[in-house]
Amino acid sequence: MSFVGRSDAERRAMLERIGVPREEDLWASIPSEFRLSGPLPLPAPLAEYEIARRFELWAERNADASRYACFLGGGIYDHFIPAALRSIVSRSEFATAYTPYQPEVAQGTLQVIFEYQSMIRELTGMEVANASLYDGATAAVEAAVFAAGAKGRPRVLCSTGVHPHTREVLRTYASAGGFRLEEIPLEAGRTAIGPIASAGNDVAAVIWAQPNFEGVVEDGAALTQAAHEIGAYSLAAADPVALAILRPPGHDGADVVFGEGQPLGVPMSYGGPLVGFFAIRKAEVRRLPGRLAGVTVDLDGKRGYVLTLQTREQHIRRERATSNICTNQGLMALANTVYLALLGAQGLRDVATQCLERAHYLADRIGEIPGVRLAHAEAPFFRELVLRLPAPAESFARAALDRRILAGIPLGRFDRTRPNHLLVAVTEKRSREDLDRYVDTLASWAKAHAGRPREEAACRS
Amino acid sequence: MPELTLHELSVPGHRGPRLMPLDVPAQGIDRLLPADRVRKEPAALPEISEPTAMRHFVNLSTLNHHIDKAIYPLGSCTMKYNPKLNDEMARIPGFAGIHPMQPDDLVQGALAVVAELHEWLRAIMGMPGITTQPAAGAQCELTAVLMARAYHTDRGDAREEVIVPDSAHGTNPSTVHQVGYRVVQIPSGPDGCVDLAALERAISPRTAAMMLTNPNTLGIFERQVGTIARLIHDAGALLYLDGANLNAMMGLASPGAMGFDFAHINLHKTFSTPHGGGGPGGGVLCVRKELEPYLPMPVLEQDGDHYRWNVDRPRSIGRVHSYYGNFGILVRALCYMRSLGASGIGEASREAILNANYLKARLKDAYAASHEGPCMHEFVLSASRQKARGVKALDIAKRLLDFGMHAPTIYFPLIVEEALMIEPTETETKGSLDAFADAMLQIDRESAEDPDRVHAAPTRTPVRRLDEARAARKLILSWQDLEAEGAGG
Numbered sequence: 045m046s047f048v049g050r051s052d053a054e055r056r057a058m059l060e061r062i063g064v065p066r067e068e069d070l071w072a073s074i075p076s077e078f079r080l081s082g083p084l085p086l087p088a089p090l091a092e093y094e095i096a097r098r099f100e101l102w103a104e105r106n107a108d109a110s111r112y113a114c115f116l117g118g119g120i121y122d123h124f125i126p127a128a129l130r131s132i133v134s135r136s137e138f139a140t141a142y143t144p145y146q147p148e149v150a151q152g153t154l155q156v157i158f159e160y161q162s163m164i165r166e167l168t169g170m171e172v173a174n175a176s177l178y179d180g181a182t183a184a185v186e187a188a189v190f191a192a193g194a195k196g197r198p199r200v201l202c203s204t205g206v207h208p209h210t211r212e213v214l215r216t217y218a219s220a221g222g223f224r225l226e227e228i229p230l231e232a233g234r235t236a237i238g239p240i241a242s243a244g245n246d247v248a249a250v251i252w253a254q255p256n257f258e259g260v261v262e263d264g265a266a267l268t269q270a271a272h273e274i275g276a277y278s279l280a281a282a283d284p285v286a287l288a289i290l291r292p293p294g295h296d297g298a299d300v301v302f303g304e305g306q307p308l309g310v311p312m313s314y315g316g317p318l319v320g321f322f323a324i325r326k327a328e329v330r331r332l333p334g335r336l337a338g339v340t341v342d343l344d345g346k347r348g349y350v351l352t353l354q355t356r357e358q359h360i361r362r363e364r365a366t367s368n369i370c371t372n373q374g375l376m377a378l379a380n381t382v383y384l385a386l387l388g389a390q391g392l393r394d395v396a397t398q399c400l401e402r403a404h405y406l407a408d409r410i411g412e413i414p415g416v417r418l419a420h421a422e423a424p425f426f427r428e429l430v431l432r433l434p435a436p437a438e439s440f441a442r443a444a445l446d447r448r449i450l451a452g453i454p455l456g457r458f459d460r461t462r463p464n465h466l467l468v469a470v471t472e473k474r475s476r477e478d479l480d481r482y483v484d485t486l487a488s489w490a491k492a493h494a495g496r497p498r499e500e501a502a503c504r505s
Numbered sequence: 506m507p508e509l510t511l512h513e514l515s516v517p518g519h520r521g522p523r524l525m526p527l528d529v530p531a532q533g534i535d536r537l538l539p540a541d542r543v544r545k546e547p548a549a550l551p552e553i554s555e556p557t558a559m560r561h562f563v564n565l566s567t568l569n570h571h572i573d574k575a576i577y578p579l580g581s582c583t584m585k586y587n588p589k590l591n592d593e594m595a596r597i598p599g600f601a602g603i604h605p606m607q608p609d610d611l612v613q614g615a616l617a618v619v620a621e622l623h624e625w626l627r628a629i630m631g632m633p634g635i636t637t638q639p640a641a642g643a644q645c646e647l648t649a650v651l652m653a654r655a656y657h658t659d660r661g662d663a664r665e666e667v668i669v670p671d672s673a674h675g676t677n678p679s680t681v682h683q684v685g686y687r688v689v690q691i692p693s694g695p696d697g698c699v700d701l702a703a704l705e706r707a708i709s710p711r712t713a714a715m716m717l718t719n720p721n722t723l724g725i726f727e728r729q730v731g732t733i734a735r736l737i738h739d740a741g742a743l744l745y746l747d748g749a750n751l752n753a754m755m756g757l758a759s760p761g762a763m764g765f766d767f768a769h770i771n772l773h774k775t776f777s778t779p780h781g782g783g784g785p786g787g788g789v790l791c792v793r794k795e796l797e798p799y800l801p802m803p804v805l806e807q808d809g810d811h812y813r814w815n816v817d818r819p820r821s822i823g824r825v826h827s828y829y830g831n832f833g834i835l836v837r838a839l840c841y842m843r844s845l846g847a848s849g850i851g852e853a854s855r856e857a858i859l860n861a862n863y864l865k866a867r868l869k870d871a872y873a874a875s876h877e878g879p880c881m882h883e884f885v886l887s888a889s890r891q892k893a894r895g896v897k898a899l900d901i902a903k904r905l906l907d908f909g910m911h912a913p914t915i916y917f918p919l920i921v922e923e924a925l926m927i928e929p930t931e932t933e934t935k936g937s938l939d940a941f942a943d944a945m946l947q948i949d950r951e952s953a954e955d956p957d958r959v960h961a962a963p964t965r966t967p968v969r970r971l972d973e974a975r976a977a978r979k980l981i982l983s984w985q986d987l988e989a990e991g992a993g994g
Contacts, residue, residue, distance in 0.1 A: 046849045050856065054934075054935045062879075064879070067859060071855075072879070073728055078731070078758045078759060079757065079758050080756065080757060086625055086629075087847065088848065089849050090843050095594070095843045099597065106599045107611040109603070126555075128559055132559070135566050136572075137566035137569045141572075141781075146902065147973075149906050149963075152566045153569055155508060158982070162984040175783070178644065215823055216822055216824055219655075287548065289538070311833070312602060312604050313603070315827060316832045316833060326980070340973065341975065348507070361679070363678035365679040368643045370675075371771070371773065371785075375785060391520065391522070391523075392550060394524050398524060400538070401531055404532060404537055450607065
């Protein structure tokens with residue numbers, strides 16, 4: 045298959061019009077030493093059904109959430125995605141358009157961006173949201189760059205309650221010299237305030253997560269106040285589903301609220317494509333990274349939408365742009381928009397409430413299992429919790445596979461001193477049957493490992 | 506009537522899809538969360554039924570131009586047809602429903618996809634090192650400049666400048682600045698290619714790298730790329746290929762042979778994954794052997810028929826994405842490559858070149874071409890003649906919309922006055938190219954005979970020309986702003 049429609053007669057006519065005898069003359073400007081001498085060392089084309097068979101066989105070798113009860117989280121969650129959403133997002137009109145450079149023929153895309161910005165603003169409690177970034181981790185980078193630029197200060201403090209991968213991405217970008225990253229620890233599952241208060245006066249920002257990576261609901265007002273007291277910005281990585289019932293960081297006075305938009309109607313898809321959201325105060329709008337849609341009128345006075353404040357962007361401002369981002373995650377922002385429209389105010393609240401209730405049901409039942417403890421038993425949590433098991437969490441995760449359970453994320457992968465800790469996420473899709481099966485599986489595994497407890501060397505919780 | 510907003514369509518009490526009932530004992534938010542952590546005012550999201558939502562989005566979708574409707578000749582964007590099987594494969598639950606924190610042995614099929622994609626891309630690029638972690642081209646650029654910095658630092662060599670031609674994409678200088686390096690811009694020569702004398706003057710012991718688009722944004726192959734590579738390497742610097750224009754040379758020429766140390770690929774351009782109204786893209790960064798240790802981690806490794814992510818990479822610059830990049834896009838790209846096979850990949854580039862040259866031949870008498878002679882997969886026209894009659898590139902672009910076609914990229918590259926940058930891609934038929942050329946020629950005639958008609962365009966689009974200055978002056982960026990505006994009169 046080549047996807048090219050061309051007859052020999054057409055080809056001859058085209059070459060004649062161009063005025064060259066042979067096609068090869070068209071790429072004569074490529075010096076011969078760079079030309080490939082023969083065909084690429086790759087296989088021949090396949091028919092659609094041959095390709096489909098190959099991909100289906102590959103897909104069968106993956107343990108996906110349609111065959112396993114998924115308790116994995118850490119920013120990416122197995123939430124319900126309505127069929128109507130898939131239908132809209134797969135429409136050619138949205139999927140095969142590009143950045144709305146000609147707004148007169150891109151009003152669909154532009155209005156979607158505008159509606160997306162409106163709903164992200166509403167959820168976060170902020171004043172302006174952009175049209176999306178790559179993912180939650182790069183949104184954190186943009187927030188740090190934004191703060192360091194606005195404040196003219198070099199240091200950025202990041203709570204270890206922020207996703208470990210996000211902190212890794214921050215470190216990667218910090219090596220470019222735009223800011224210096226320092227981490228502040230958790231105390232009993234929450235970000236410690238003390239290190240912020242004593243950090244000095246050259247801190248641009250404090251980054252924290254709501255809820256944090258270990259599932260705990262932070263005191264955003266106290267963190268924001270502590271940041272502001274040292275003249276720093278408060279940058280909050282928020283879970284968008286949690287914001288339906290949790291006080292949004294914008295109401296706590298945060299200066300940037302950003303995060304991973306995957307929970308709002310985007311498939312987990314092995315961690316990509318994801319989508320980052322980013323919202324700030326209106327006074328700072330000229331420092332905003334990424335694209336932005338705004339309302340205007342056409343020649344007849346009819347309402348219409350355009351990309352606005354483009355002088356912030358790389359295609360106009362080049363090296364003085366607020367960010368180098370060009371292609372973003374538009375189709376995922378559309379998925380977020382459709383998700384929020386379909387679920388609506390009450391629907392999103394129901395999703396969040398069910399996550400909260402089901403997670404607590406699981407936690408309460410797990411609390412009855414001898415040898416298993418909640419790592420942060422006193423701290424409030426939303427849909428995710430850390431268990432402390434009597435033996436390595438990797439061993440339980442493996443055992444749970446036999447019961448068709450993806451049991452959670454062993455935290456030993458991020459911190460070798462915590463091999464027995466397991467991060468467990470519960471969405472609205474986990475039925476009571478799933479939850480009870482989890483508890484039974486964990487209880488029998490814990491019983492089998494109870495006689496030979498292996499304490500962790502240095503437990504932080 | 507404009508399409509109402511979701512906010513305007515909202516009716517209190519309307520509901521979309523429902524959840525299953527809560528089948529565990531409800532304890533209540535107030536018992537489970539501290540009062541001061543609970544949201545006081547519910548988020549004012551829309552309340553609409555599923556049929557209303559469906560109509561809203563379908564109505565909005567009909568206002569868009571898209572590649573499944575008609576030609577979309579945006580230069581540098583490679584708007585080719587996106588085969589539908591690709592999307593179907595990415596939606597298989599075994600791909601769409603896997604979590605990125607699953608251990609490697611539970612996602613061997615996904616890793617096999619990534620590994621095979623890497624193998625194909627290595628062959629096409631002629632370069633051994635590869636990462637598919639960046640989300641888009643601009644992130645590949647940033648990854649590469651960070652790697653270049655790490656490479657020089659390892660040699661105890663503090664360098665701070667990156668050379669960028671004046672015809673480069675805006676992301677190049679923007680990236681360099683973001684990494685804390687200085688941009689050294691060099692002019693293009695009269696032939697549209699890098700001016701070697703200017704390049705030699707710009708190269709110094711401070712030069713960390715040079716970013717080069719090849720073919721360049723004028724659609725011209727940089728014949729001197731071998732010399733450029735030698736000059737850059739002699740100075741101890743590294744050469745980066747901005748691969749936005751790879752659709753001109755896959756299967757024809759090898760970037761590795763040209764001496765590039767880094768090369769990026771935009772999967773959403775060359776490998777036909779949907780552009781999604783602005784994304785997601787898919788970024789691939791290929792590197793020479795010596796640079797492999799600096800690649801973002803984790804790196805995919807193969808052990809017999811078992812694949813695993815290696816995070817033990819002490820010289821890696823670190824992660825640049827939350828997980829493994831835009832995996833769903835990688836599935837689509839591999840599916841596309843498998844459809845083309847070795848022969849189809851070369852054919853795609855050859856046909857793209859043929860199409861661009863045919864279109865250029867049909868238009869070059871009416872519009873001034875930036876350069877004589879054959880082009881690669883795209884070419885740049887100038888509307889300078891039309892401008893003398895009072896019709897600018899912008900007017901021509903708007904008038905094209907009335908023909909049901911998308912406009913080319915305009916006012917880029919910056920070095921051509923009134924630039925119209927045209928990239929038809931290989932998936933346009935001769936008929937489609939002829940229709941586009943006919944429209945362009947008619948607009949040229951109109952610019953002489955009826956310029957007002959061009960100035961008034963578009964008139965057949967969902968909205969007419971929009972007041973962009975007003976949008977920037979009076980920022981209305983959400984429903985909330987729109988309401989406040991209404992309330993304020």
